[in-house]
Amino acid sequence: QVAKYPNFFFEILRSRRHNPPPVVFLKTHKTGSSTVQNLLFRMGEKHGATFAFPSYSYQFSYPDKFEADFVDELPEGSSQFDILCSHMRLNMEELKKVMPPNTIYITILRDPVQTFESVFSYYTFSIPAFSLAKKAAETMENRSALSVFLGTPESFWDPKSPENGLGRNPMSFDFGLDLQHGNMAWSANLTALVETFHLIMIGEHFDESLVLLRALLKLELEELAYVHFNTRSAHSITSLDETTKARIRTWNDLEMELYDFSLKLFQKKVEEYGAERLNRDVDLLRASSSRIRQKCVAGKNVSPEELEESVRPWQPDSATILGYSVQGNLTKEEQGFCMRLVLPELQYHAHLYFKQYGRAMRPVPTE
Numbered sequence: 253q254v255a256k257y258p259n260f261f262f263e264i265l266r267s268r269r270h271n272p273p274p275v276v277f278l279k280t281h282k283t284g285s286s287t288v289q290n291l292l293f294r295m296g297e298k299h300g301a302t303f304a305f306p307s308y309s310y311q312f313s314y315p316d317k318f319e320a321d322f323v324d325e326l327p328e329g330s331s332q333f334d335i336l337c338s339h340m341r342l343n344m345e346e347l348k349k350v351m352p353p354n355t356i357y358i359t360i361l362r363d364p365v366q367t368f369e370s371v372f373s374y375y376t377f378s379i380p381a382f383s384l385a386k387k388a389a390e391t392m393e394n395r396s397a398l399s400v401f402l403g404t405p406e407s408f409w410d411p412k413s414p415e416n417g418l419g420r421n422p423m424s425f426d427f428g429l430d431l432q433h434g435n436m437a438w439s440a441n442l443t444a445l446v447e448t449f450h451l452i453m454i455g456e457h458f459d460e461s462l463v464l465l466r467a468l469l470k471l472e473l474e475e476l477a478y479v480h481f482n483t484r485s486a487h488s489i490t491s492l493d494e495t496t497k498a499r500i501r502t503w504n505d506l507e508m509e510l511y512d513f514s515l516k517l518f519q520k521k522v523e524e525y526g527a528e529r530l531n532r533d534v535d536l537l538r539a540s541s542s543r544i545r546q547k548c549v550a551g552k553n554v555s556p557e558e559l560e561e562s563v564r565p566w567q568p569d570s571a572t573i574l575g576y577s578v579q580g581n582l583t584k585e586e587q588g589f590c591m592r593l594v595l596p597e598l599q600y601h602a603h604l605y606f607k608q609y610g611r612a613m614r615p616v617p618t619e
């Protein structure tokens with residue numbers, strides 16, 4: 253098996269013809285965005301890209317809306333930032349002050365029902381509205397915190413608390429949209445905003461999205477290899493009956509509009525690319541990705557306690573996040589490639605920051 257692909261890492265390096273254009277990736281929460289970010293991290297590191305990193309930690313002062321000032325300095329010897337892909341709350345005008353005019357803007361959305369269930373599970377203790385529902389559920393028999401919350405969401409919800417931002421229409425919140433209900437400008441804002449993106453990837457069509465991304469960023473097929481990041485263990489997932497799904501849709505009504513509108517745009521892009529051609533390219537991508545996974549990954553969906561710290565994903569208090577271990581029988585070069593393929597967000601972010609600035613990431617200052 254190993255002998256069959258002896259030089260594929262070198263082929264990846266040799267076959268590159270173009271440098272990718274500058275890119276901004278709006279990293280939405282719980283949509284598969286860490287999987288895309290990892291791919292961009294690898295792409296950028298390979299091509300010596302300059303990353304626009306936050307001055308503090310690994311998010312741009314979230315949940316504040318993005319400001320140009322949140323970005324760390326341009327490193328010595330760089331003339332521009334090439335990639336910005338850390339968590340932020342979008343603000344296009346400010347982003348344009350930081351990134352070159354030919355920047356490609358991309359993001360990813362996921363079915364709002366699945367996204368909300370994932371957000372609820374991951375942030376039960378950090379979103380005040382969810383924590384209150386969790387406390388209430390402890391006094392009731394056989395009721396999940398999610399179903400208690402969805403029964404009377406308004407009773408747990410303080411719209412003025414910025415910490416509650418992700419608790420309703422989370423992807424729209426990341427888009428920086430004004431989420432006040434009855435806000436007549438919402439639809440117009442949404443349309444204008446969505447159309448400024450060169451590509452809105454769709455989690456339910458992840459591989460198709462990657463093929464479109466490849467065309468946009470002029471990537472080689474092998475650069476699209478990936479593993480799923482931030483997968484939860486089965487006990488952290490709440491299965492949803494039809495009533496619950498309907499309640500999630502009602503609570504996240506603006507999100508449904510954002511997703512439906514973006515899905516239509518995505519389908520248009522698929523048509524432009526050619527559905528048959530896309531299917532062919534998806535098959536090629538899957539074959540190549542699976543070959544690379546076979547080569548690199550020893551253990552898939554591994555519990556955090558069985559993983560070395562270097563590849564252990566960050567764990568919230570309310571859910572268990574699984575990870576990967578790397579094969580042992582690799583050359584040094586292959587090991588470098590394979591480690592990066594499975595390296596969780598925080599570790600890879602810290603590695604690239606150190607490489608770029610020669611110093612560790614700064615923690616968020618405490619007042």
Ligand SMILES: Nc1ncnc2c1ncn2[C@@H]1O[C@H](COP(=O)(O)OS(=O)(=O)O)[C@@H](OP(=O)(O)O)[C@H]1O
Binds near residue numbers: 280287366456484
């Ligand atoms: N390739 C691909 N396709 C489809 N779904 C995927 C993919 N990669 C990751 N995932 C799922 O996305 C969820 C994690 O999303 P994020 O990485 O955006 O989370 S985070 O906001 O950065 O914490 C998490 O979903 P849940 O398991 O429902 O929580 C992952 O399983």
